[in-house]
């Protein structure tokens with residue numbers, strides 16, 4: 223895993239994550255689950271906001287763009303981490319993701335204050 227400027231971290235070849243697939247990697251101390259949704263990569267912290275279970279164990283529905291937590295059935299939108307149903311009410315932490323030169327890159331989004339908001 224290589225780190226570039228602006229906080230982007232190279233995860234590996236995009237060919238290792240095909241449309242409809244999910245895969246888990248580490249961003250430092252944080253487990254991150256990545257999703258390939260129709261060729262676009264999305265990434266969330268691998269932690270359900272209900273009771274901290276691993277989201278990556280759950281069912282990824284590419285048609286709906288959601289991941290369902292195995293433990294109690296909460297669903298999250300993989301594009302923005304929004305909680306879609308009970309028992310989770312808080313969004314999952316989202317990471318920025320992009321593909322460049324055939325590689326997947328992730329980064330923790332800059333804080334709102336740093337982004338000039």
Ligand code: FES
Nearest residue numbers: 270272273291294
């Ligand atoms: S831990 Fe995920 S729904 Fe309860």
